[in-house]
Amino acid sequence: MKTLCGTGALMANPLRCLTIAISILAAASQGRAQIAPLIQDLAARSTVSLDGQWQVIVDPYDVGAFDYRGQPLKNNAAFYKNFKPQSKSEWVEYDFDTSGHLNVPGDWNTQRESLLFYEGSVWYKRSFDYVKSANKRVFLHFGAANYTASVYLNGEELGRHEGGFTPFDFEITDRVRPTGNFLILRVNDARAKENVPTVNTDWWNYGGITRPVTLVEVPETFIQDYSVQFEKGSIHQVKGWLQLNGPQLRQSVTIRIPEAKLSKTFETDDTGRVEFSFAADLTPWSPTEPKLYSVELSSAADHVVDRIGFRSISVRGTDILLNGKPIFLRGISIHEEAATRAGRAWSEDDARTLLLWAKELGCNFVRLAHYPHSEAMVRMADEMGVLVWEEVPVYWTIQWENPETLQNAKNQLSELITRDHNRAALIIYSVANETPISEPRNKFLSQLIQLAHSSDPTRLVSAALQAEESEAGNRLSVRLNDPIANELDVMGNNEYIGWYVHRISDLDVTDFTSRYDKPLIMSEFGADALFGNHGDAQTRWTEEYQESLYMHQVAMLRRIPFLRGTTPWVLKDFRSPRRTLPGIEDYFNRKGLVSDHGEKKKAFFVLQQFYRESQNTQTPQ
Ligand code: GCU
Numbered sequence: 001m002k003t004l005c006g007t008g009a010l011m012a013n014p015l016r017c018l019t020i021a022i023s024i025l026a027a028a029s030q031g032r033a034q035i036a037p038l039i040q041d042l043a044a045r046s047t048v049s050l051d052g053q054w055q056v057i058v059d060p061y062d063v064g065a066f067d068y069r070g071q072p073l074k075n076n077a078a079f080y081k082n083f084k085p086q087s088k089s090e091w092v093e094y095d096f097d098t099s100g101h102l103n104v105p106g107d108w109n110t111q112r113e114s115l116l117f118y119e120g121s122v123w124y125k126r127s128f129d130y131v132k133s134a135n136k137r138v139f140l141h142f143g144a145a146n147y148t149a150s151v152y153l154n155g156e157e158l159g160r161h162e163g164g165f166t167p168f169d170f171e172i173t174d175r176v177r178p179t180g181n182f183l184i185l186r187v188n189d190a191r192a193k194e195n196v197p198t199v200n201t202d203w204w205n206y207g208g209i210t211r212p213v214t215l216v217e218v219p220e221t222f223i224q225d226y227s228v229q230f231e232k233g234s235i236h237q238v239k240g241w242l243q244l245n246g247p248q249l250r251q252s253v254t255i256r257i258p259e260a261k262l263s264k265t266f267e268t269d270d271t272g273r274v275e276f277s278f279a280a281d282l283t284p285w286s287p288t289e290p291k292l293y294s295v296e297l298s299s300a301a302d303h304v305v306d307r308i309g310f311r312s313i314s315v316r317g318t319d320i321l322l323n324g325k326p327i328f329l330r331g332i333s334i335h336e337e338a339a340t341r342a343g344r345a346w347s348e349d350d351a352r353t354l355l356l357w358a359k360e361l362g363c364n365f366v367r368l369a370h371y372p373h374s375e376a377m378v379r380m381a382d383e384m385g386v387l388v389w390e391e392v393p394v395y396w397t398i399q400w401e402n403p404e405t406l407q408n409a410k411n412q413l414s415e416l417i418t419r420d421h422n423r424a425a426l427i428i429y430s431v432a433n434e435t436p437i438s439e440p441r442n443k444f445l446s447q448l449i450q451l452a453h454s455s456d457p458t459r460l461v462s463a464a465l466q467a468e469e470s471e472a473g474n475r476l477s478v479r480l481n482d483p484i485a486n487e488l489d490v491m492g493n494n495e496y497i498g499w500y501v502h503r504i505s506d507l508d509v510t511d512f513t514s515r516y517d518k519p520l521i522m523s524e525f526g527a528d529a530l531f532g533n534h535g536d537a538q539t540r541w542t543e544e545y546q547e548s549l550y551m552h553q554v555a556m557l558r559r560i561p562f563l564r565g566t567t568p569w570v571l572k573d574f575r576s577p578r579r580t581l582p583g584i585e586d587y588f589n590r591k592g593l594v595s596d597h598g599e600k601k602k603a604f605f606v607l608q609q610f611y612r613e614s615q616n617t618q619t620p621q
Contacts, residue, residue, distance in 0.1 A: 139218070194404060242255075253265070365387040465482045576588065
């Protein structure tokens with residue numbers, strides 16, 4: 001296949017493409033498939049869902065992959081062989097057919113009590129028949145699997161993916177059979193220092209195949225990827241590109257926007273790519289009018305229809321401009337946990353409920369923390385008119401000097417950008433959260449910032465930083481001084497004044513200043529409260545304490561002249577292994593404005609009031 005990875009990605013991440021090229025050659029020499037380029041807009045394709053009950057084997061000692069000497073298994077003892085004893089005396093020590101089931105998509109932790117704290121390997125098996133149409137290619141698409149996934153089809157390895165929150169594909173055109181296919185995954189979520197995220201997080205390490213699994217059929221030469229957006233800073237010019245994948249790379253392609261009576265035809269080059277730009281009279285997408293257009297992309301054999309909004313996002317000094325006008329981002333931080341049940345969220349319904357709660361708060365913006373949430377969430381934000389901050393899990397103390405850790409972080413960022421770059425709602429890529437300043441850290445983050453800017457120049461790049469404090473007489477001075485902010489378009493800052501540091505009343509004497517002429521989003525602030533736990537405003541863990549903290553935070557935020565958004569921590573109480581206080585936390589972080597049972601705490605209404613008052617303002621003053 002000529003195109004090894006989307007040319008956008010090629011320019012943005014030559015090392016990754018080189019790695020892919022080398023691994024494709026290596027894989028090919030070992031008869032193994034390899035991670036294929038991500039296919040854009042699955043929803044518009046002919047697909048078959050493989051979701052449902054999968055057979056599983058829980059394998060804490062990885063006996064399905066390694067022998068007792070720790071050597072990789074290649075014989076029938078390897079679980080991916082799905083081998084059955086051929087005679088009564090044959091030794092086979094595993095059996096998918098009698099080992100139980102788990103739902104896919106779904107984390108394993110909340111499906112079985114015994115797996116709540118489980119970290120390690122689980123083997124998944126799914127059998128299926130598939131009659132491939134003539135002159136078509138078939139891909140296996142995974143929305144996500146946490147943390148690593150080794151994938152096997154019919155007893156042969158397809159490849160391995162690392163990173164628990166981004167999609168991956170494998171081409172199985174020459175491997176799929178009409179009947180009796182068995183797809184096996186070894187999913188492992190063991191934490192390790194060199195991983196992204198690393199060993200320490202304040203969220204539950206949900207393991208499993210956490211998002212949908214799909215068979216996708218496309219023509220031999222198909223439209224693999226495209227970008228159709230307003231040119232940066234314009235609301236009159238569309239700029240974009242299209243990438244073909246297959247034998248016929250040089251051909252005519254057409255972009256149609258029927259509702260705007262637009263139809264443009266272009267010629268792709270030898271690499272199957274075309275860049276285009278044309279004037280267009282389109283209604284800009286915004287939270288108040290989330291206008292999506294049906295955009296049709298056609299080539300000789302392929303036809304894709306996507307729902308795309310057109311908007312421009314940029315900064316000017318301390319202002320964030322949406323469609324050229326200053327905007328204040330009234331937001332909330334969200335973890336990817338289902339609203340009305342335990343465990344990872346993944347569906348449209350999950351997304352709709354969480355975003356409806358955010359809208360009830362008065363939000364026009366959400367921070368999806370601390371890792372890429374599902375595509376369903378970003379597409380729902382497109383539909384519902386909610387602006388989005390997405391983040392890669394470069395969280396706390398990553399191994400900054402480990403080149404594989406850097407490559408891993410880059411891969412996750414590239415996969416996120418490839419998946420969501422046509423979503424109008426998505427305005428900010430965040431490359432990190434609360435990372436301690438050091439030279440190796442600065443170098444690491446700088447490379448991610450460059451990757452985001454070069455892969456997608458239409459969006460803004462940020463990071464959740466931690467400003468430094470100093471006493472100034474009887475006032476508290478907090479200054480944004482982090483050197484990395486120099487390379488960011490928007491500064492994010494996490495502060496817990498009144499909870500982890502200082503008293504609530506100290507917020508009344510707190511002043512934020514900045515070394516940079518850039519907009520600030522206060523990306524985290526908050527306090528823990530157990531729903532229904534009442535007392536006076538000085539008593540921690542009560543709703544009254546949290547309510548009081550929000551009141552003083554809001555008053556302090558109003559005094560920050562360069563503040564252009566807030567995403568308090570956090571919409572809903574969420575599971576965390578770091579939260580052990582019995583009767584209060586019980587392994588939940590209780591900083592939600594809504595409890596894990598959907599009950600609104602008093603502070604919910606303080607923020608709602610603040611957002612009501614900031615409805616039509618560019619600044620919260
Ligand atoms: C941190 C961190 C969050 C964490 C929160 C808290 O700032 O970014 O992931 O949950 O603080 O302590 O509640």
